[in-house]
Amino acid sequence: MRKILLLIWIPFLNYSQDKPIVDIGGALRYNYLYSSWNSDQKDIGGDFVYDIFRVNAEARYKGVYLNVEYREYSTAFGGGFLKRGWMGYTLSEQEDIQIGLTQVPFGIQTYNSNNWFFNLTYYVGLEDDHDMGIKYMNKGDKFEYQLAFFKNSELFDLGGSNEVSPNRYAYDIVGKNKEINQFNGKFIYKTGEEFKHRIGLSAQYGGLYNIDTKKTGDHHALGLHHELFYKRWNLKTELLTVRHNPINADGQSRDIVRMGAYGFPYDIASDFEMYTAAISYDLPVDIGPISHLKFYNDFGYMDKRAQGFKNSAMNVTGMLITAGDVYIYIDYAAGYNHSWFGGDFTNELGQGKPNLGWEARFNINFGYYFLTDTKSR
Numbered sequence: 001m002r003k004i005l006l007l008i009w010i011p012f013l014n015y016s017q018d019k020p021i022v023d024i025g026g027a028l029r030y031n032y033l034y035s036s037w038n039s040d041q042k043d044i045g046g047d048f049v050y051d052i053f054r055v056n057a058e059a060r061y062k063g064v065y066l067n068v069e070y071r072e073y074s075t076a077f078g079g080g081f082l083k084r085g086w087m088g089y090t091l092s093e094q095e096d097i098q099i100g101l102t103q104v105p106f107g108i109q110t111y112n113s114n115n116w117f118f119n120l121t122y123y124v125g126l127e128d129d130h131d132m133g134i135k136y137m138n139k140g141d142k143f144e145y146q147l148a149f150f151k152n153s154e155l156f157d158l159g160g161s162n163e164v165s166p167n168r169y170a171y172d173i174v175g176k177n178k179e180i181n182q183f184n185g186k187f188i189y190k191t192g193e194e195f196k197h198r199i200g201l202s203a204q205y206g207g208l209y210n211i212d213t214k215k216t217g218d219h220h221a222l223g224l225h226h227e228l229f230y231k232r233w234n235l236k237t238e239l240l241t242v243r244h245n246p247i248n249a250d251g252q253s254r255d256i257v258r259m260g261a262y263g264f265p266y267d268i269a270s271d272f273e274m275y276t277a278a279i280s281y282d283l284p285v286d287i288g289p290i291s292h293l294k295f296y297n298d299f300g301y302m303d304k305r306a307q308g309f310k311n312s313a314m315n316v317t318g319m320l321i322t323a324g325d326v327y328i329y330i331d332y333a334a335g336y337n338h339s340w341f342g343g344d345f346t347n348e349l350g351q352g353k354p355n356l357g358w359e360a361r362f363n364i365n366f367g368y369y370f371l372t373d374t375k376s377r
Contacts, residue, residue, distance in 0.1 A: 025371035037342030078263035119298025166260025181208025267350030310352030
């Protein structure tokens, strides 16, 4: 790894400020976790495990810039892959264009959450998603808007007949269906002085190509979102409606679609509404190396439209501690019919299970972030 970093860095060591500039950063993270549904883990008092090592780089010269991040998870969680990787060009003071693996403009960004687990929107591909395409951004004092076209999600195999791999950072449709030719639009209106508001509308429409039937269905999502800033308080709320219409082979249900990330695929309901609310409070402190505390509660609810499906919910209460370049997330995360919180992993965000109770995971994420992009999860 040191040799790779030196090869990237050396060509730019002798450049002055009017020459190309490269910043190299990254992070190393670990998790302590204790899960209510894992009896073996409870017997030993939880686990302390490796999370990720990542490297990110930013380069810029004469209005052209690069942003890339590579992550190395354990083999059990998908191994190594890009989170993002795009090239950009500054058209004017408020206009930019990006091409490559770039963030999909949908909902509250960068995150619709405060905690390490994200909100329920992340687990259905509608928070911090990154796809392969081109995006135009215009950010003014009162208005912001983004327009984008994505040819597909991040792919690792060529050809329409190959299934999409779940080894990725952000959730996408995987397996027999593929996301193709997706259009996104997002509009933000900003107002207020003491109470600062960001009121937004997001829309998404694209194709779902099935490798068995060789036919293309579609999917779409519409979101209303609002972000409020008042002194040290922040409130994020979203209302989403989502529909997937795959053209599957005979005998395969169209009430579910398969999504995947971190090497694990699972089913989600094809059609649903989702409601989320996330509130946080920032508190500057001076306690040894600790300079900042952030307290939060993030909630999400998934209302599935198919008859007989059981709805899903998620709530995370926690605190972020900032101490120099170290960021520590302390979270109590609970889920109901949620694939990552107990029960049947494959099915809970899909059809779900009746008579399930809430399951919870206590998690502490320790991360050392160096140089660029210090707060990215």
